[in-house]
Amino acid sequence: MSIYDFEVKDGEGNMVSLSKYKGKVLLIVNSAIKCGFTPQYTELNEIYSEFNGMGFEILDFPCNQFGGQAPGTTEEITEVCRLKWMVPYEIFDKIDVNGENAEPLYEYLKKEQPFKDITGKGATKLKLVLKAVDRHYKDNDDIKWNFTKFLVDRKGNVVRRFEPTEDLEDVKEAITELL
Numbered sequence: 001m002s003i004y005d006f007e008v009k010d011g012e013g014n015m016v017s018l019s020k021y022k023g024k025v026l027l028i029v030n031s032a033i034k035c036g037f038t039p040q041y042t043e044l045n046e047i048y049s050e051f052n053g054m055g056f057e058i059l060d061f062p063c064n065q066f067g068g069q070a071p072g073t074t075e076e077i078t079e080v081c082r083l084k085w086m087v088p089y090e091i092f093d094k095i096d097v098n099g100e101n102a103e104p105l106y107e108y109l110k111k112e113q114p115f116k117d118i119t120g121k122g123a124t125k126l127k128l129v130l131k132a133v134d135r136h137y138k139d140n141d142d143i144k145w146n147f148t149k150f151l152v153d154r155k156g157n158v159v160r161r162f163e164p165t166e167d168l169e170d171v172k173e174a175i176t177e178l179l
Contacts, residue, residue, distance in 0.1 A: 002156035006105045008061075009093035011078050016092075018105070021057055025178045026152035027171070028059045028109065030097045030143055032069035033080045036122075037147040041085035043168040047175065048089050054179045055154070058089040061106075063097050066145050070094060097143040106143065109150045113161035114141040120165035153178050 003026070004019040027047075032038060048058050062077045064070040070077055074094045081087040095103040115138070118127050130137040130144055137144060147164040151174055159178070162171050 001108070003105075003108070003152050003158065004156045006108065008095075008103065008105055011074050011091050011093060013074075013093060018059075021059075022156065023154050024055045024057050025051075025154055025175060026057050026059055026150075027175065028061070028105075028150045028152065030061050030063040030095075030106070030146060030148055031081075031091075032063065032066065032146040033077055033084075034071065035066070035069040035146040037145070037164045038069075038085070040147050040164075040168060041081070041087055045086060045088060047168065047172050050172075051175060051179060052089075056175060056179060060087065060089060060091045061097070061103070062091065062094040063143075063146065064094060065096055065098060065143075069146055097148075109158055109161075110141040110143065112158035113150060115144065115161070115163075118144065118163050118165055120163070120167050120170075122165045123163075126163075126165055151175065151178070 004022055006018045007015045010016045044058060062070045078091045081091055097103060097106040126145060145164050149162040149171060150158055151160040153159050160174055
């Protein structure tokens with residue numbers, strides 16, 4: 001099984017096979033428009049602009065599971081992303097990333113790159129939030145918060161998981177190595 005075996009809904013509700021991204025380096029992110037990490041859109045846009053011409057894509061999946069920070073319909077979220085954050089890449093249908101209704105793609109991503117730890121700027125604060133919600137958060141591979149990122153190589157292998165607090169310069173370096 002690889003990333004290319006999955007189908008997901010695009011922002012208009014149409015099924016899209018991820019096989020259309022064969023041969024590209026992918027960064028898959030669960031996002032929210034009202035999150036403390038939402039300003040990461042600015043850096044993600046810069047990364048996309050720099051690498052898109054080299055076979056790089058960002059796949060953005062809005063998710064409302066963390067603090068209700070992605071309210072509204074997929075269409076409303078996309079409008080905010082396009083107008084406020086100038087997001088140029090594809091925004092897919094709003095999904096769940098954890099629980100019984102979790103998108104199968106995300107179940108696969110979590111299996112391929114399990115949770116290790118929260119590191120980087122703001123890690124201590126996020127750990128406190130997570131511990132207040134679930135004192136055993138370290139004991140499972142669930143997505144912990146908005147803007148968790150998965151890096152996929154050109155062959156469809158999920159090679160790295162970045163927690164929301166990790167420096168986007170580290171993400172950029174990892175992308176560069178794959179390109």
